[in-house]
Amino acid sequence: MNVGVKSRFSFPGGVHPPGKKALTSESQVQPGPAAKQVAVMLSQHIGAVCRPLVKKADVVKAGQKIGDSDAFVSSPVHSPVAGKVKEVALRSHAVLGRVEAIVIEADDEGPAKQPSFQVPADFDVGKYSAEQICEAVRESGLVGMGGAGFPTRVKIEPNPQMPKDNLIINGCECEPYITCDYRIMLEWTNQIIAGVKLARRASGCSHVFIGIEDNKPQAIEVMNAALQGSGDGDDIEVVPVKTKYPQGGERQLIRAVLKKNVPSGSIPPMIGVVVLNVATAAALAEAVISGIPLTHRVVTVTGEPVNKPGNYYVPIGTSVGDLIEFCGGVSEDCAKVVLGGPMMGIAIADLTTPTTKAANAVTVLTKEQIGRAKFDRRVTPCIRCGRCLEACPENLNPTRIAHAVKYNLLDVAERYCMSGCIECGCCSYVCPANIEITGYIKTGKIFVARQKKKMANSKK
Ligand code: SF4
Ligand code: SF4
Known part of the structure; x- marks a missing residue:
């Protein structure tokens, strides 16, 4: 029997895999590799694929828009580096197979970019209209950074047919090993709060919750203290939810926080709910306040075989191989590289696969750990255990x-x-x-x- 069903702050079903967070949970966000070459995918979001806006041999600036689409459900892409377009060619994509990407050779290799955005002391959400926020979010290429890659503008834009009432910020990070959102909550707290306020203003939601699993007491404490300090404690509620996988799933978080079910085949806006990941909220603040496009993100590089696991601020389009090399490589017992976490991530065979906006982790597993992947476990007929x-x-x-x-x-x-x-x-x-x-x-x-x-x- 699942005891979680009885709790207000949980959902039915789920499992408790070993967390393995300690490998990186104390690792502060630090600069990742200085990109020599990046491959920016033209499809790294849900929706229409972008068309390239540059061609071979074009010179591009850091932050320049290099791909876009006229479709409503889509999101532009930008160059994370200044450099020259080497080619527009197919590259391995963890989910879609081979996808067109703009390959850019950086002018110089370094130094790696430091996360430097700070919320201005005079930040006033009232200065921004919903239209301004949605336009800035669209132009920045912001998509859900928790894994799904849904264009954020589409999520937050007011829609009279589907009015939104509840905004839930997802700070659960229920996948084993991954800690980038945890570090962001500790280190970029004010940025997240600014992003939450902007998202609330754009979407028109009257209730705002930040759901955080109860195995992250420090994040809960820091977030609560910052909300009290900024005078937002009465408007934005931090909700500790049970530690259980997949608590960070949109539908599961909605069930835990609001006790509402999203009907099968429906999406959260159909029941008036918007869910944004904490990293997305932080990037939203950057996009709206400073016009900074989404070109970098924090990636957890983790797993026992990794020599220097940690949380790194990485140019989007950096290859998985370059990231692993930057982390000192892996030990001999490495057997599988996963883009994402071990539960929902996708195993990749090609280490030139570029990171995308939604890639929150690279997890390296040993053969022993992937016993469940049937390397050394026999598959037997179903015993109808239920x-x-x-x-x-x-x-x-x-x-x-x-x-x-x-x-x-x-x-x-x-x-x-x-x-x-x-x-x-x-x-x-x-x-x-x-x-x-x-x-x-x-x-x-x-x-x-x-x-x-x-x-x-x-x-x-
Ligand atoms: S993978 Fe699908 S069928 Fe299996 S437990 Fe998850 S939701 Fe249910
Ligand atoms: S043995 Fe059959 S019933 Fe039991 S978990 Fe596996 S598939 Fe489900």
């Missing part, structure tokens, strides 16, 4: 969906609400038969998406 059902935070029947996908019964999988799966991996994590349930479901969703695309194309 653990996957109990762990599923979306109240699905994971084993039935996986079984249907396995036998190519995609319509059956759809009837079991496959599309409602958030791909959290809890079902695979608890399965004593080592069945890669989430893998089957992800595959099924890809097949269904392809079928739909094919049908749409045939109707044109």
Whole structure:
């Protein structure tokens, strides 16, 4: 039985994987590698792919917009360095396979950029209109930095058909190993609060909450103290939520904080809720107050095999290999490199894969740790123990969906609400038969998406 169901500040289902945060939780944000070359993906967000605004041999400035789209759901991309466009070519993307990227050779290698933005002492949110904030957010290329990459302007923009009432700032960071958001909460507290106030003004939300897992008492304390100090303590409530994976999932956080369910197939704005990650809130303040585009982000480089794990301020487009090399490389027991955390991250084979706006971590795992990836664990038939059902935070029947996908019964999988799966991996994590349930479901969703695309194309 899941005791979390009874708590106001939790959600049904979920699991408790070892946190492994201690590897980097004391590591202050420090400059990452000085980029010699970056590859800025033209698709690093949900929505339309950008078209390149530069071509081979063009000279670009740091912060210059180099890709954009006219589509509403999209987000421009900017160069993190001054340099010359080497080529516009395909590069490995952790999720999408091969994606067009603008490859830029930096004029000089260093020094690496320090995070330097400070909220001005005379900051007054009343000086900004909702339109100004939304326009600045759009032009800065801001997208959700917690992993999803949804364009932030689309999230916060007022919509009379879907009025927003609750703004939830996500400071949970429930994935094992990752601590970049934790460090941002400790070190960039005022910046986050300024971003929260701007997001509230733009979205028109009347209630604001900052959800933080209760295994981060220092972040809760620092955030509360800063809110009291700035006089915002009555308007913005810090909500400690239970430490449980995937507490940082939008739907799970909404359930924990507001006791509301986002219906399957719906998105939070449909029930009047906006969820922004803490890193996104901090970047929003930079974008609106100083017009700084999103060209750098904090990335946790972690895992036992990494020689110098830590939290680094990294030019977006830096390759995973360059990042790992900057961290002193890895020990011989390294077996898997994951972009993201071990639960929802994507294993990558090509270390030239560039980091993106949503890439919060590079996690390196040993062979022993990925025993669950079936290197040394035998997959056995389902014993109908029901653990996957109990762990599923979306109240699905994971084993039935996986079984249907396995036998190519995609319509059956759809009837079991496959599309409602958030791909959290809890079902695979608890399965004593080592069945890669989430893998089957992800595959099924890809097949269904392809079928739909094919049908749409045939109707044109
Ligand atoms: S079925 Fe989907 S949502 Fe449910 S536990 Fe598995 S991966 Fe998570
Ligand atoms: S957890 Fe694994 S063994 Fe148990 S019911 Fe689910 S799929 Fe079957």
